[in-house]
Amino acid sequence: MKAVLKQTAFAVMIMLLVVMVACSGNNGSDSNADTNSKTTADSSHTSNTGTSTSNTDNADNSSTVAAPLGKYKPPIEITTGRSIPEGTVFADGENIDDNVWTKEEQENLGIKVKNVWTVPGALYDQKLNVTIASGDIPDFMRVNGAQLNNLVESDLIEDLTDILPKYSSDILTKTIAEDPYAIKSATFDGKLMAIPLPGSPAMGASNLWVREDWLEKLNLQDPQTLDDVLAIAKAFVENDPDGNGAQDTFGLGLTKDLWGGLASLEGFFSAFHQYPTIWVTDESGKAAFGGIQPEIKTVLLKLQQMYKSGMIDTEFGVKDSGKVAESIASNQIGLFYGSWWNPYYPLQDALNKNPTMRWKHIALVSTDSQQALSPGNFTTSGYYVVRKGAEHPEAIVKMANYLLTKYYVNNEVVSLQGKYSGIAVWNYPSLWIEPPTKNVAIQQRIKKALESQDESTLTPDEINNLTLQRQYTDGGDVKQWAQFGAFGPDGSLDLVQQIIDNDLVKQTLFNSAPTPTMVEKMSALNKLQLETYTKIIMGVSSADDFDKFVSDWKKFGGDKITQEVNDWYAKNQ
Amino acid sequence: MSRQWRLELPLLIMLLPGTILVLIYSYGPMLGIVIAFEKFIPSKGMFGSKWIGLDNFRQLLDIPNFFQVFWNTVFIAVMKIIAGLIVPMVFALLLNEVRHTLFKRGIQTLVYLPHFLSWVILSGILIDILSPNDGFVNNLLKTFGMEPVFFLGDPHWFPYTLIISDVWKEFGFGTIIYLAALTGIDPTLYEAAVMDGAGRWRQTFHITLPGIRSVAVLLTVLSLGNVLNAGFDQVFNLYSPVVYETGDIIDTLVYRTGLIDAQYGLATAVGLIKSVISFTLIVLSYRLAYRFANYRIF
Numbered sequence: 001m002k003a004v005l006k007q008t009a010f011a012v013m014i015m016l017l018v019v020m021v022a023c024s025g026n027n028g029s030d031s032n033a034d035t036n037s038k039t040t041a042d043s044s045h046t047s048n049t050g051t052s053t054s055n056t057d058n059a060d061n062s063s064t065v066a067a068p069l070g071k072y073k074p075p076i077e078i079t080t081g082r083s084i085p086e087g088t089v090f091a092d093g094e095n096i097d098d099n100v101w102t103k104e105e106q107e108n109l110g111i112k113v114k115n116v117w118t119v120p121g122a123l124y125d126q127k128l129n130v131t132i133a134s135g136d137i138p139d140f141m142r143v144n145g146a147q148l149n150n151l152v153e154s155d156l157i158e159d160l161t162d163i164l165p166k167y168s169s170d171i172l173t174k175t176i177a178e179d180p181y182a183i184k185s186a187t188f189d190g191k192l193m194a195i196p197l198p199g200s201p202a203m204g205a206s207n208l209w210v211r212e213d214w215l216e217k218l219n220l221q222d223p224q225t226l227d228d229v230l231a232i233a234k235a236f237v238e239n240d241p242d243g244n245g246a247q248d249t250f251g252l253g254l255t256k257d258l259w260g261g262l263a264s265l266e267g268f269f270s271a272f273h274q275y276p277t278i279w280v281t282d283e284s285g286k287a288a289f290g291g292i293q294p295e296i297k298t299v300l301l302k303l304q305q306m307y308k309s310g311m312i313d314t315e316f317g318v319k320d321s322g323k324v325a326e327s328i329a330s331n332q333i334g335l336f337y338g339s340w341w342n343p344y345y346p347l348q349d350a351l352n353k354n355p356t357m358r359w360k361h362i363a364l365v366s367t368d369s370q371q372a373l374s375p376g377n378f379t380t381s382g383y384y385v386v387r388k389g390a391e392h393p394e395a396i397v398k399m400a401n402y403l404l405t406k407y408y409v410n411n412e413v414v415s416l417q418g419k420y421s422g423i424a425v426w427n428y429p430s431l432w433i434e435p436p437t438k439n440v441a442i443q444q445r446i447k448k449a450l451e452s453q454d455e456s457t458l459t460p461d462e463i464n465n466l467t468l469q470r471q472y473t474d475g476g477d478v479k480q481w482a483q484f485g486a487f488g489p490d491g492s493l494d495l496v497q498q499i500i501d502n503d504l505v506k507q508t509l510f511n512s513a514p515t516p517t518m519v520e521k522m523s524a525l526n527k528l529q530l531e532t533y534t535k536i537i538m539g540v541s542s543a544d545d546f547d548k549f550v551s552d553w554k555k556f557g558g559d560k561i562t563q564e565v566n567d568w569y570a571k572n573q
Numbered sequence: 574m575s576r577q578w579r580l581e582l583p584l585l586i587m588l589l590p591g592t593i594l595v596l597i598y599s600y601g602p603m604l605g606i607v608i609a610f611e612k613f614i615p616s617k618g619m620f621g622s623k624w625i626g627l628d629n630f631r632q633l634l635d636i637p638n639f640f641q642v643f644w645n646t647v648f649i650a651v652m653k654i655i656a657g658l659i660v661p662m663v664f665a666l667l668l669n670e671v672r673h674t675l676f677k678r679g680i681q682t683l684v685y686l687p688h689f690l691s692w693v694i695l696s697g698i699l700i701d702i703l704s705p706n707d708g709f710v711n712n713l714l715k716t717f718g719m720e721p722v723f724f725l726g727d728p729h730w731f732p733y734t735l736i737i738s739d740v741w742k743e744f745g746f747g748t749i750i751y752l753a754a755l756t757g758i759d760p761t762l763y764e765a766a767v768m769d770g771a772g773r774w775r776q777t778f779h780i781t782l783p784g785i786r787s788v789a790v791l792l793t794v795l796s797l798g799n800v801l802n803a804g805f806d807q808v809f810n811l812y813s814p815v816v817y818e819t820g821d822i823i824d825t826l827v828y829r830t831g832l833i834d835a836q837y838g839l840a841t842a843v844g845l846i847k848s849v850i851s852f853t854l855i856v857l858s859y860r861l862a863y864r865f866a867n868y869r870i871f
């Protein structure tokens with residue numbers, strides 16, 4: 001007993017020693033940080049005096065800086081951390097720090113953006129969370145709603161309430177206003193804490209993609225109702241549409257994530273007027289989560305039957321979108337719910353491998369006479385924030401002005417010929433903002449120009465677009481099919497225009513950045529939902545497990561979240 | 574005294590770098606445990622964040638299926654430890670009987686190759702070869718007239734798939750240690766046993782196995798410390814919603830709450846519980862090892 005006591009005492013002593021050493025170490029680093037900030041303050045002071053010595057055009061300079069597109073003299077440097085989208089290619093001799101776009105910014109705005117770190121797109125959120133945790137954030141960066149909440153709570157970012165209106169160009173103001181919920185979601189206690197990136201629910205709307213050549217081969221018509229879709233799926237499974245004599249095709253493509261822009265289920269649920277991913281009104285008129293409504297069970301049962309009869313890939317539960325794209329390319333899938341950009345991914349890859357393949361998009365069908373609506377999430381897609389204490393918080397507003405003016409108002413695309421041919425230069429800018437329905441507008445203008453046979457009204461961007469389309473329609477270049485499939489007169493964007501025109505979006509009731517409990521619990525609840533749905537579809541658990549899921553969902557934070565959403569709704573409707 | 578110092582001083586100096594590393598990288602980060610009791614806001618730091626006591630632990634209980642996750646971790650880890658102990662040992666014994674050196678070396682190299690592949694790569698391969706439609710393994714099952722099994726998409730099979738694939742990846746590497754232990758056995762013991770008329774089985778039971786007992790116990794004690802490390806890399810790359818029920822482990826939970834949802838306090842609380850249990854287990858196993866195998870480090 002005594003020995004144990006002695007050992008414990010010894011262990012405690014060692015622990016204390018370690019704590020003390022570590023604490024004093026911490027103090028040391030703190031004082032270091034102090035001196036650091038002091039030196040930076042000093043140096044900024046000197047640089048200030050430096051500019052004031054050449055104060056001949058100082059007054060003049062400040063007025064140009066205040067203009068939306070005014071240039072900094074002398075040039076400034078601001079830091080950022082950014083993601084580089086997968087597959088970004090740079091022209092010869094250029095890289096992320098030095099390219100045609102950075103040169104533009106330096107020459108025309110006097111802003112040099114320094115990337116303190118870069119990561120591939122998929123890792124951006126993680127890297128950002130770590131960066132936020134360290135408290136040492138760059139001058140500006142793009143964050144998501146939860147991160148914005150976190151940053152506001154941590155008091156790490158600059159208040160932009162006065163800065164945005166003062167420096168914003170007309171086009172930027174107009175662009176942000178296109179998303180009615182954007183500014184509100186970036187406002188905390190009356191203070192605008194970020195520049196929101198506007199989105200449009202119509203752009204995220206679901207549609208149905210179907211193999212046209214398979215339909216023709218099996219003498220099938222375009223689906224008008226969900227029953228038609230099911231009949232087509234059945235035929236695609238049983239009647240050997242690829243003609244290879246083996247039963248190796250599936251009806252409906254599906255990924256293990258269930259939701260999203262490729263091989264997802266939102267559109268299927270829409271046919272039943274169920275919206276499992278958004279907030280809807282329940283019978284009592286209150287906000288409720290669509291994913292726990294009792295009618296969902298019926299839809300899941302339907303999917304379970306489809307799975308049993310082989311209409312859904314039996315292995316969908318382990319397939320991510322990449323694997324599903326492979327299945328599409330290898331002629332296994334003839335039908336899936338997707339979105340307007342699917343011609344670019346994954347269909348173009350599939351067509352490159354099988355040039356005889358033909359895909360067609362169809363508006364959502366319904367189980368009854370009532371029109372199927374696409375679920376409209378809160379679409380503000382991100383926020384640009386400025387570090388608290390940054391010297392030039394207005395710089396990002398000016399960069400946004402410049403980007404919009406250049407790409408959108410003046411339509412000065414970097415030449416698609418020559419050095420930048422085939423290179424996605426829009427991946428270059430460290431800040432990207434665009435009118436959410438820009439692509440639809442382009443498609444509609446091209447369509448009208450073709451109808452009126454007057455192409456003189458088109459901008460250079462649109463002419464480039466049309467040229468690429470013609471490489472497919474006239475030149476037979478299958479590699480340009482995606483351009484035609486999306487932007488063609490009957491392209492998938494035309495469907496988006498119809499959705500906008502006919503208001504075919506069921507907008508979620510909750511249009512804001514996540515509530516506190518959502519930040520804490522929603523991902524666990526989403527996981528629970530995904531797990532339950534998947535298992536019911538695969539027949540691993542019975543449809544009755546749905547009821548257990550609903551009560552679990554409520555118990556593990558769902559009720560509290562519903563309360564918060566209702567509070568928000570009462571205040572903001 | 575001074576003579577003893579002179580003898581021990583070089584040894585103590587040699588110990589110093591290791592000790593410093595342990596202090597910096599193992600004891601230093603332990604301070605972070607404080608976060609488990611705070612509503613941690615990164616910019617306010619460990620000392621500025623609000624102290625909320627056991628709230629994070631209470632919130633743990635609110636995570637759906639937390640106990641299931643806990644049980645999965647223990648089950649997968651324990652099965653891995655048992656399989657990871659038996660398979661390399663048996664394999665080493667068998668390999669030890671092989672007299673053809675070149676063949677022996679060849680086999681040895683071949684079985685430890687998978688150790689050097691990452692789970693990112695292996696998971697892609699496993700998804701393909703375990704596919705119930707056209708995967709190699711299921712084709713084999715079908716030729717024997719068996720029903721195809723959805724190894725990665727069936728909650729019942731998933732943990733076993735994890736365990737078997739982990740053993741397959743690592744057993745070659747474990748074999749090396751046992752082979753080394755086997756070469757350490759005094760050959761005169763075998764000669765004496767043969768003189769006394771002992772056959773292969775007798776030799777194995779009375780000389781070989783006792784000869785490698787201490788190594789086996791040592792490896793068991795060491796692996797028990799890892800009992801709650803069911804293998805993040807592997808699970809993360811192989812799991813999917815349909816097998817969450819049996820495949821989700823503490824580490825993947827910490828990853829999701831900590832890194833994805835940025836709830837550092839909660840994630841630390843989970844990690845802390847895990848450490849406490851691991852600590853208890855290693856103390857326990859050490860005691861048991863002393864009692865039953867007379868094995869102790871100190």
